[in-house]
Amino acid sequence: MGLSQYLKRLIRNSKWLAGLPREVAVLTVIAFFVAIGFGIVIPAIPIFARSFGVTAFAASSVVSIFALMRFASSPLSGKLVNRFGERQVLATGLIIVSISSFLAGIADNFLALILWRGAGGLGSAMFTVSAFSLILRLAKPNQRGRAVSAFNGGFLIGGLAGPAVGGIVISISLRAPFFVYAISLMFAAATAIIMLKNAPLNDIEKEEIAANKEGIFAFIKALKIQPYAAALSVNLATGFISFGLRSAILPIFVVEGLLQNPSWIAIGFLVTSVTQAIFLSLAGRTTDDRGRKPAMVIGTISILISVLVLIILPTMLGFLISMAIGGLAAAFMGAAPAAVVGDVIGNKKSGSLIAGFQMTTDLGAIAGPLIAGFLVDYAGFNWAFVSGAVVATFALILSLQMKETRESTKRVT
Numbered sequence: 001m002g003l004s005q006y007l008k009r010l011i012r013n014s015k016w017l018a019g020l021p022r023e024v025a026v027l028t029v030i031a032f033f034v035a036i037g038f039g040i041v042i043p044a045i046p047i048f049a050r051s052f053g054v055t056a057f058a059a060s061s062v063v064s065i066f067a068l069m070r071f072a073s074s075p076l077s078g079k080l081v082n083r084f085g086e087r088q089v090l091a092t093g094l095i096i097v098s099i100s101s102f103l104a105g106i107a108d109n110f111l112a113l114i115l116w117r118g119a120g121g122l123g124s125a126m127f128t129v130s131a132f133s134l135i136l137r138l139a140k141p142n143q144r145g146r147a148v149s150a151f152n153g154g155f156l157i158g159g160l161a162g163p164a165v166g167g168i169v170i171s172i173s174l175r176a177p178f179f180v181y182a183i184s185l186m187f188a189a190a191t192a193i194i195m196l197k198n199a200p201l202n203d204i205e206k207e208e209i210a211a212n213k214e215g216i217f218a219f220i221k222a223l224k225i226q227p228y229a230a231a232l233s234v235n236l237a238t239g240f241i242s243f244g245l246r247s248a249i250l251p252i253f254v255v256e257g258l259l260q261n262p263s264w265i266a267i268g269f270l271v272t273s274v275t276q277a278i279f280l281s282l283a284g285r286t287t288d289d290r291g292r293k294p295a296m297v298i299g300t301i302s303i304l305i306s307v308l309v310l311i312i313l314p315t316m317l318g319f320l321i322s323m324a325i326g327g328l329a330a331a332f333m334g335a336a337p338a339a340v341v342g343d344v345i346g347n348k349k350s351g352s353l354i355a356g357f358q359m360t361t362d363l364g365a366i367a368g369p370l371i372a373g374f375l376v377d378y379a380g381f382n383w384a385f386v387s388g389a390v391v392a393t394f395a396l397i398l399s400l401q402m403k404e405t406r407e408s409t410k411r412v413t
Contacts, residue, residue, distance in 0.1 A: 021138045024147050026195040027131055028154035030188045034094070034127070035158025037184030039273070040169050041101065041177040043265040045117075046251045048174040052110040056252055060373030063248040065114050067239065067365030069121025070128070074362065077129040078355030090130040091192040096123025098185035105178025125362070129355050136342040136354070146284040148338040153280055158184075170262055222353050227292070228344045230395075230402035231337035232360040234296055237395035238333050239361035241303055241388045244368015246272075246326065249376060249384055250319070257381050258316055268323040275327025283331040291406045292340045296399040299332030304392035310385045343405035364391070 049059035080089045100120035107113040131151070139147035169176045222228045251265045258264075287295040306325040309318050341357045368391075372384035 020143060020147055020150060023138055023196060024135060024150055026191065027134060028150050029195075030090075030094075030131070030191050031151055031154030032158040033184045033188035033191065035155040037101075037158075037177075037181030039158060039269060040165065041181040042247050043251050043262070043269060044170050044174050044177040046248055047170075047255065047262055047265075049110065049113060050252070051174060052113070054110055055373075056249075056376045057370070057373035058110070059252065060248040060369035060376075062114060062117050063244065063369040064366045065118040066121040066124065067243065067362045067369075069118045070125040071121075071359050071362035071366055073122045073125045074129060074355040074359045077125045080126065081130050081133050081354075086130040086134045087192065087196045089126050090134070090196070091189050093123040093126025093128075093130065094185050094189035094192060096120065097127065098123075098182045098189065101178050101185065102182040105175045105182070121362075125355075125358065128358050132338060132358070133354050136338070136345060139342070142288055146288055148284070148287075148335045150284070153277075157277075170266065222344060222356070225344055226398075227340050227402045227405045228353075230296065230398040231340040232357060233395040233398040234300060234333055234337045235357060235360040236364040237300065237303060237392050238330075239364025239366075240368035240391045241307060241364075242326065242330060242333075243361065243365040245307070245372050245384065245388045246323075247365075248369035249372045249381070250323075252376070253381050254319065257314070258319065260316060264316070264319075268319055271320055271323045272327040272330065275324045276331045277327075279328050279331040280334075283335045286332070287335045287339050288406070291404045292336045292343070293399065293402055293404045295332045295336035296340075296402070297396070299329050299336060300392060300396040300399050302326075302329035303333065304389060304396060307385050307388040307392055311382055311389070314381065340402075340405050 045062055046059045049062045050056075077089065077093075097120045100116045100123065104113055104116035104120070107116060132148075135147050135151055169180060223232075250268065251262070254260050254265050254268065255262055283295060283299075286298070302325055306322045306329060309322040309325065312318070313321070337357070341353065345353055368388070371387050375384040375387060
């Protein structure tokens with residue numbers, strides 16, 4: 001059976017994909033290949049960095065530099081999407097991350113590790129902005145929550161497989177995860193090149209470039225729309241806690257704070273993925289059927305509780321409970337904010353607004369590891385977790401105040 005026939009059967013039989021455009025299924029497969037490698041490499045990054053004898057702050061900066069480059073290059077990625085189209089930008093971005101991951105794996109000093117992880121951030125921004133642009137343009141308004149959830153489902157399934165073998169890979173070598181990640185990204189790029197080449201976007205991609213010169217002005221204009229601002233705040237919390245604290249600080253917390261074997265890091269990430277899998281379909285249905293606001297409120301309350309558990313119960317049990325609740329939060333915070341952005345943009349191409357949306361995640365992922373790493377060095381793990389609780393509370397407040405957009409006709413023009 002060819003991949004195309006397999007995708008048709010997958011769409012027909014999957015509750016996540018039924019009724020969605022074929023390209024969403026392709027992007028879900030691509031997300032799987034990205035996530036399986038990411039799930040293996042992310043727990044190893046801070047531990048590998050610490051092997052060079054650096055502080056917790058410096059080790060956390062390896063996570064931040066990746067996010068910093070994503071943040072800095074997201075506007076460029078939005079322009080590239082407008083100029084060359086999503087498919088070309090997506091595949092190129094994956095190839096860049098693959099090569100940079102391999103080079104990070106062979107780094108023989110901390111400076112080289114920082115350099116190559118930062119280079120990977122450029123490719124990651126290209127992939128993320130183009131993928132979300134495709135999803136939001138292809139899916140109908142009443143499908144956006146399910147489409148984003150399906151895409152996140154690819155990450156989820158890969159995320160389940162990644163940590164499941166991550167402990168084994170890490171035990172072999174702290175460098176091995178980088179090589180596995182590079183290979184999985186090449187598979188993702190090949191899938192994009194082969195399966196998206198005939199996507200029905202040609203007419204849209206050939207629109208006059210002048211029609212897409214929105215830039216910073218459209219982003220500033222969109223900030224005045226409160227639901228868009230609320231979606232950005234949720235992404236900020238996701239970046240700060242999920243990609244910041246969880247990826248940069250919790251691995252160090254498990255090994256140095258709880259004095260546990262590094263394999264427990266992979267187990268914790270696996271717990272998060274399993275919980276996210278359980279609630280992912282519900283999150284997509286809630287976003288589309290009950291509204292974006294309820295889903296965002298559930299997600300922000302959950303992520304706040306996950307951080308509070310670490311503060312109140314700084315033990316292995318607390319760590320596992322926190323990771324489980326974090327999976328629930330991830331399911332709802334992954335689908336709803338992107339759907340809000342889709343409601344605001346409509347079906348037109350708007351790389352700058354999508355890039356701005358993604359940049360808030362990166363801003364959180366930049367600040368989270370640096371702030372938390374500094375607090376760990378000078379005040380302890382608890383204060384690092386408190387910083388995450390503050391950011392989560394801010395996102396919850398804006399989510400509670402936002403107006404529902406599911407049936408809104410308001411658009412950025």
